[in-house]
Amino acid sequence: MARSPNPLAGLARNVNAWLEERIDLSGIRELIRHKVVPVHRHTIWYYFGGMTLFLFVIQVLTGILLLLYYRPSAEEAFESVQFIVTEVEFGWLIRSIHSWSANLLVATMMIHLFSVYFTQAYRKPRELTWVSGMCLFGIFLFFGFSGYLLPWNELAYFATKVGTDVAGQIPVVGHLMARILRGGDDVTGATLSRFYGIHVAILPAITTALLGFHLFLVQKQGMSVPPEVERSGAPLRTMPFLPDFLLRDLVGWLSALAVLGALAAYFPWELGVKADPFAPAPAGIRPEWYFMYMFQTLKYIPAKIGPIDGELLGVLGFGLGGLFLFLVPFLDRKTARGEKSPLFTWIGVAIAAYIVVLSVLGYMAPGGK
Amino acid sequence: METLANSRRGFVNFLMGTGFGTMAVWMLYPVLRYLIPPKSGEPTIASVAVPWKPAEVKTNSGKIFKFGSQPGMLVKTPAGELRAFAATCTHLNCTVQYREEKQDIWCACHNGVYDLNGKNVSGPPPRPLETYKVNVKGDQIVVSKGA
Numbered sequence: 001m002a003r004s005p006n007p008l009a010g011l012a013r014n015v016n017a018w019l020e021e022r023i024d025l026s027g028i029r030e031l032i033r034h035k036v037v038p039v040h041r042h043t044i045w046y047y048f049g050g051m052t053l054f055l056f057v058i059q060v061l062t063g064i065l066l067l068l069y070y071r072p073s074a075e076e077a078f079e080s081v082q083f084i085v086t087e088v089e090f091g092w093l094i095r096s097i098h099s100w101s102a103n104l105l106v107a108t109m110m111i112h113l114f115s116v117y118f119t120q121a122y123r124k125p126r127e128l129t130w131v132s133g134m135c136l137f138g139i140f141l142f143f144g145f146s147g148y149l150l151p152w153n154e155l156a157y158f159a160t161k162v163g164t165d166v167a168g169q170i171p172v173v174g175h176l177m178a179r180i181l182r183g184g185d186d187v188t189g190a191t192l193s194r195f196y197g198i199h200v201a202i203l204p205a206i207t208t209a210l211l212g213f214h215l216f217l218v219q220k221q222g223m224s225v226p227p228e229v230e231r232s233g234a235p236l237r238t239m240p241f242l243p244d245f246l247l248r249d250l251v252g253w254l255s256a257l258a259v260l261g262a263l264a265a266y267f268p269w270e271l272g273v274k275a276d277p278f279a280p281a282p283a284g285i286r287p288e289w290y291f292m293y294m295f296q297t298l299k300y301i302p303a304k305i306g307p308i309d310g311e312l313l314g315v316l317g318f319g320l321g322g323l324f325l326f327l328v329p330f331l332d333r334k335t336a337r338g339e340k341s342p343l344f345t346w347i348g349v350a351i352a353a354y355i356v357v358l359s360v361l362g363y364m365a366p367g368g369k
Numbered sequence: 370m371e372t373l374a375n376s377r378r379g380f381v382n383f384l385m386g387t388g389f390g391t392m393a394v395w396m397l398y399p400v401l402r403y404l405i406p407p408k409s410g411e412p413t414i415a416s417v418a419v420p421w422k423p424a425e426v427k428t429n430s431g432k433i434f435k436f437g438s439q440p441g442m443l444v445k446t447p448a449g450e451l452r453a454f455a456a457t458c459t460h461l462n463c464t465v466q467y468r469e470e471k472q473d474i475w476c477a478c479h480n481g482v483y484d485l486n487g488k489n490v491s492g493p494p495p496r497p498l499e500t501y502k503v504n505v506k507g508d509q510i511v512v513s514k515g516a
Contacts, residue, residue, distance in 0.1 A: 158463050162478055165462040176405070183406045186438065190406065278433050278440050280456070280466030281477040298461070299479045303495040310493055311461065 031219075035241035040229045045115035046245075047252040048108050049218075054253040055105040056211075058260070059143075062098040063200065070150070072196035074189030077152035078274040085271060092268050099269035101260055102144055106290045108256070109140055117328070117348050120335045121224035127329035129217040134326045136210050139203055144288055146199040152192060157275035159287045160195075161187045166298075169315045188277070227335065286362065293358035294318060296365070321351060409438075416513030419443055419453075423505050426451065431467025431474065434512070440464050441501060441512060446485050447472055453512040454487045455499035465498070474498065 019025065037046060069088060071080040084091035113133065116122060122130035145163055149156045164187065168178030183190030225236060239245055273282075287295050294314075301310035324331070324347070334341040414437035421432070421443070431444040433456055442456040444467060454474070456464050463478035473490070474483040481492035488497045504511045 158478060161463060162461045179406060180404050184409055277464075278435055279464065280433060281458075281463040283477045285463075285477050295479075298493060301493060303460075303489065303493055309495055311495075 032242050033240075035219075035222075036238035037223055037241055037245040038225045038229075039237040039239050040225065042115075042119055042226050042229070045112075045119060046223055047249060048112040048115060050249045051252050051256050052105055052108045052112055053211075053215075054256060055101050055108060055260075056207075058101045058257075059098065059105065060204070062094050062101065065094050066098060067200065072150070072193055074152060074192055074275075077150060077192055078271075081151040081271060085268075093264060096264035096268045097260060100263045100267075102147060103289070104256065104260060104263075106140060106144060106288075109137060110290070113137060113325075114348065114352055116224075117325075118345065119224070119226040120332070120341070120344075121226070122329040123224075123227070123332065123335040124329070126217070126221060126224055129214060129221070130329050131326065132210055132214040132217065136207065136214060138322075139207055139210065141290065143199065143203050143207075144290065146195040146203070148288060149192060149195045150199065151271060152275050153272035154275050154279070154282055155272055155285060157187060157277070158281045158285050159291075160191065162295075163287070163291075164191075166294075166311070166315055169309070169311045170319075171312070186277075227338065227340075230338075289359065292362040293355045296358045296362035299365070325351070413437070415515075416511055417441075419510045419512055421510065422508040423451070423510055424508070426510075429469050429472060433464065433466075436501070436512065442467065442474065442498075443503070443510065443512065444474070444485060451503045451505065451510065452485065452487075453501035453503045454483075455501070457498075458494055459489065459496040459498065460492075460494040 037043070066084065069080055069084045069091070071077060081095065085095050086092075116130065116133070145160075149160045164178050164181050167181060168174045170177060179185065181191070181194065182188070183194040229236070286292065297317075298311065298314050301314045303310050305313055328344065329336070332341050332344045335344065417434070417436050419432075419434045419441075421434075426432070426443065426445045428445050428449055429447045431442050433440050433442055435441070436455070440456040442454050442465065444452045444454070446452065458465050458476040458478065458481055460476065460479055460481050463476050465474050465476045465481075465483065467473075468475045472485065474485070474487070475481070476483075476492070476494070479493050481494040482490050483494065483498055484490050486497075487500050489495070501512045501514060504513070
């Protein structure tokens, strides 16, 4: 048997043998060797979960770098971000990547969510994967909302006022929730401290646990095959996870990285004007794009519908929509039994269409005076 | 004997379960209370002198001033009358602004519009702006609650 002359390969073999002597890794090795990914005409959607994970890793890395210079107080936050983007070498790039990556992450996460929805991958036995995924979805939106305030600029200040006030509309617990979120009755430096703690400690801790659970389930149960492929009766083709699928995954990650790099370099994320609690809300104010449909809806709802406040109705509507998505594996009984379930497909189409149409309307609305 | 052991074990399990349960509540309660911010010690302000003299306020304009920790708005109507409101939109808490060309008060967040009496006339705001009393004493403008 010819031995490889490469000294690195020799070293790797030695390390491997050393580890093997102490820890039995055969189980993990077998698992990886036998892991396969189904091949069919919807396989492409499998890549978006991995892409979201990749962007999350970028968020963690760039977030840690930003922490080294950022100062979480109303007096210093804006100035410290200004310092990062103007004085620190490549600070503009790190900050820009963090902001752009957050947005791309929400986009790939939404694609992941809706592709899982439309291929009905949430059905038995993967209910818990879906539920943990929906929790992660909520957490990442909260990541976006809390991170948006941290540069303490005018847009973020008013977006946070509106966002926390919307939370305050929730019946019974709303007022207390808004106070806990803001660290007081108004959006102040106390809110900034809270959002900072939430953004860099609380949410990452919860995410680590939930993401671990989510990925464990995906490994344990394997990829779901869409019902229509299952029903077709054709023999199911698969590809090995290692290296076939992982290399394809890598292409997806590199594509995401290329898009991210181009966006961050050519369209550096703006910092805007420092927040002033005694300045009027600026014309053209708008939230991040993934909250745009809610923002636009709140503009359309009249002040009162019968005896009920318009805002309250809007908040309840979004809450019900979220709850529906959260519980869909338990509501869609037909798919669970292996039957066709066109009603749920149409509900999904309606939700997606609502989000798209209202977002477009939001961006077309005149923002000026 | 068997059942005695079982009942003993059951009893010990019960003691441990309730013990740890109570301990969890003990530990959780201070944490939950800690999360709720204390009421701010700031006194509620009843009146404030705005930082402009009557002559400095242009006709058909509106300016933001500090009413304690909240923004207020001093308006001089096209007819020359001074009025003051809380500058916080009754919809979702944004700060409103004066529009000279339309002679109204506008909230940029969700396109809410108030007239110069502070009444909500279009868009989502559910209530009028809170109105303040304006008194001119010499060259001081004093704004106070309870108009």
